[in-house]
Amino acid sequence: MFSDIAQMRNEMEAASDEQEVRLITEKIGSLLRMLRDHGFPILQASQQGPNAEQAFDSTYDPEGLEKIVRLEALLDARIAKVLARLVGLKEFKRMPAAGTTTMMLPAVQNR
Numbered sequence: 846m847f848s849d850i851a852q853m854r855n856e857m858e859a860a861s862d863e864q865e866v867r868l869i870t871e872k873i874g875s876l877l878r879m880l881r882d883h884g885f886p887i888l889q890a891s892q893q894g895p896n897a898e899q900a901f902d903s904t905y906d907p908e909g910l911e912k913i914v915r916l917e918a919l920l921d922a923r924i925a926k927v928l929a930r931l932v933g934l935k936e937f938k939r940m941p942a943a944g945t946t947t948m949m950l951p952a953v954q955n956r
Contacts, residue, residue, distance in 0.1 A: 850876055 853873050860866050895903075903909070 850873055853869050853876075856869055860869060
């Protein structure tokens with residue numbers, strides 16, 4: 846793109862006709878606008894992107910890790926509690942009540 850601008854500038858210096866100079870000037874202006882509108886934002890975005898050091902620092906930030914460890918501990922405690930309840934319910938369903946005998950209801954006779 847810069848080579849196109851330099852080439853047009855050389856053509857403009859060599860041109861003698863006013864209309865030709867105006868046409869080359871418009872082309873240079875449009876190239877510069879395109880560079881300003883599309884080229885510079887891409888360059889700025891690439892410079893503002895995360896680099897390896899920033900990514901490492903944010904990943905292993907002690908405050909962030911502390912929050913994550915605390916949440917994992919809470920989740921583990923809740924899971925253990927729910928599993929203990931499930932095991933207790935299974936055991937309760939499996940064993941009949943201690944010391945009681947099962948009583949059969951007398952069959953109702955049809956008339």
